[in-house]
Amino acid sequence: MDIRKLQRAIVDGLEDVKAQDIQVFNTEHLSPLFERVIMASGLSNRQTKALAASVRDAVRSHGFPVMRTEGEDNGEWIIVDCGAAVAHIMQPEIRRYYHLEEIWGGKSVKMKFGAVSKGLVKASAPDEAPAEPKQRAATKKPAAKYASRSAAPAPARKSAAAKAPGARKAPARKTAASAPVAKKAPARAAASTARAQAAKRAPAKKAAPSRKTPRA
Structure with missing residues (x-):
């Protein structure tokens, strides 16, 4: 029996159901009953049972016998005895x-x-082959045309009132600057008229009689 092929089959069966923290130990110097101990973790009873079933199928598909399986009723700890290796x-x-x-x-x-199974495409491999340079240039031309169209300024839209036939324009409002400015009277003429009116209103003063000086 090739122990390396057996341990590879067990590990493949564990990886098919996404087992966690897989570890393989050599136990030839510790026990004459088996040569390998393989440990793995499952997050639930359902996953541990699925892992045990996957290990059995993988080992038998490689032509190795499975002696017995223990702990499937509980699902917390399942032991799959494959003769020279125990999982x-x-x-x-x-x-x-x-x-x-x-x-x-x-x-x-x-x-x-984490070996890649046969028939599966690696995540790093592209799904499609790269296009030829001519095809790439052809695909870029329409995009450039659309870009030039979008960059050109859109024509100004005319209002509905301007489009309507026979529409008259409203007269422009006159501003304060355009209104005629009233002429101001000169300051001197206003002062003279004020003085004349004041003179009419005031009564005329009588002249005081002159005093006669006595003769010597």
Whole structure:
């Protein structure tokens, strides 16, 4: 039995259902019963059960046997025994409580996680091939035309009153500057008339009789 193919099959089954925190440990020096211990976390009972079913299907599709499965009734901690490798699928709280890494985590196995499945397009690959330079220039020309049209100023719209036939224009209002200015009388003439009127109103004064000097 090739242990590397078996552990790859188990990891692929876990990744198909989006398992979290997958770790693979070499346990050949700790137990003669199995060579690998694989741990993964599921967020709910439903996910842990789905992860266990996916691991079984992946292992059997690669031609490896599955001995037994324990813990599916509860779903908090499911063990899938694949002979030379054992998969522990636990919820995060159970995994933190038992912390099996202290027992089996002496030697970690380096693996490539998140491998792209066959037939799937990578996220970095473009969906369509880039257009030819001539096609790009052709696509840019209409946009330039529309841009020039939008940049040109729109003609001023005439009002409805101007368009109506026989419409007369209202006479312009005269401003204060255009109104005729009243002529002011000269200041000297006004002063002379005021004096003449005052002289008419005042009574004439009688001349005082002259005193005669006595003769010597």
